[in-house]
Amino acid sequence: MEHLSPTPSAPSASSPAVYGGPAASVRSNVLEVSNLRKEYTTGRGKLVLFDGLSFTVATGEMLAIVGESGAGKSTLLHLLGALDTPSAGDVYCASIHLKSLSTRDAAAFRNREVGYVWQFHYLLPEFTAAENVAMPLLARGEGHKQAIQKAKDWLNEVELADRATHRAGELSGGEQQRVSLARALVTEPKVLLADEPTGDLDSRTAGVVFELIERLHKSHSLTSVIVTHNMTLAAGCDRVLRLQKGRMEEIEEFVSPVV
Numbered sequence: 419m420e421h422l423s424p425t426p427s428a429p430s431a432s433s434p435a436v437y438g439g440p441a442a443s444v445r446s447n448v449l450e451v452s453n454l455r456k457e458y459t460t461g462r463g464k465l466v467l468f469d470g471l472s473f474t475v476a477t478g479e480m481l482a483i484v485g486e487s488g489a490g491k492s493t494l495l496h497l498l499g500a501l502d503t504p505s506a507g508d509v510y511c512a513s514i515h516l517k518s519l520s521t522r523d524a525a526a527f528r529n530r531e532v533g534y535v536w537q538f539h540y541l542l543p544e545f546t547a548a549e550n551v552a553m554p555l556l557a558r559g560e561g562h563k564q565a566i567q568k569a570k571d572w573l574n575e576v577e578l579a580d581r582a583t584h585r586a587g588e589l590s591g592g593e594q595q596r597v598s599l600a601r602a603l604v605t606e607p608k609v610l611l612a613d614e615p616t617g618d619l620d621s622r623t624a625g626v627v628f629e630l631i632e633r634l635h636k637s638h639s640l641t642s643v644i645v646t647h648n649m650t651l652a653a654g655c656d657r658v659l660r661l662q663k664g665r666m667e668e669i670e671e672f673v674s675p676v677v
């Protein structure tokens with residue numbers, strides 16, 4: 419992705435981070451959100467989800483974002499991963515100014531820099547687990563044999579080596595989510611964005627998947643942002659931010675975790 423170069427300068431939400439040159443290796447924040455605004459124009463007028471939202475996520479940090487349904491958590495995650503564009507403000511991810519990306523570069527960014535996990539796995543049920551995991555590699559032109567081998571290695575990482583040739587549609591919910599985690603990480607992104615990754619699982623399986631995310635976050639030196647309604651799981655993250663009424667506040671303590 420030669421044409422995806424760091425921007426020469428950028429505002430910083432909380433620290434005087436410097437962009438440009440070899441900055442990606444020396445900057446402390448993988449994600450910087452500055453004065454972000456997102457509004458939707460609906461039949462009933464303008465819906466402003468947030469305005470002036472600023473925060474950073476440090477390299478290697480595992481951040482949880484919580485908040486009521488409709489607060490804008492998914493929308494925010496989409497903006498962090500260049501799946502949507504802000505109405506105003508800036509997002510820098512891995513030193514890249516997302517708003518400046520062309521459509522083609524944004525697609526390259528999504529394929530290489532970020533891994534996504536959703537509440538629903540969105541696997542292709544008729545394809546095998548290995549084929550599903552290999553998809554992002556095939557999409558960027560890697561050879562089939564090599565892509566399948568990397569996919570199998572990743573299935574091993576999520577402890578599903580013995581399911582590589584099983585159809586995704588025949589796996590359990592927890593297994594499907596582990597496959598989608600392998601698919602998110604097979605491209606070796608710097609950032610993992612997860613939107614309620616355990617929201618569709620029973621509490622025991624949710625715990626297993628969350629532990630796996632934690633382990634992979636550490637072993638692959640990821641920077642992770644995890645949206646969750648599960649305060650117990652959120653408490654397992656390095657930091658918890660709550661999105662509420664368009665503002666982001668840090669939660670210092672959990673009084674009574676609700677699963």
Ligand SMILES: Nc1ncnc2c1ncn2[C@@H]1O[C@H](COP(=O)(O)OP(=O)(O)OP(=O)(O)O)[C@@H](O)[C@H]1O
Nearest residue numbers: 458459460465467486487488489490491492493494
């Ligand atoms: N494309 C759109 N057009 C208009 N309104 C939208 C659009 N997408 C989302 N919204 C509205 O924005 C608000 C925030 O949606 P979002 O999905 O980000 O919430 P959320 O915090 O992820 O909620 P949940 O916890 O239920 O997943 C909602 O009120 C939703 O109806």
Ligand SMILES: [Mg+2]
Nearest residue numbers: 491492493613
């Ligand atoms: Mg959501």
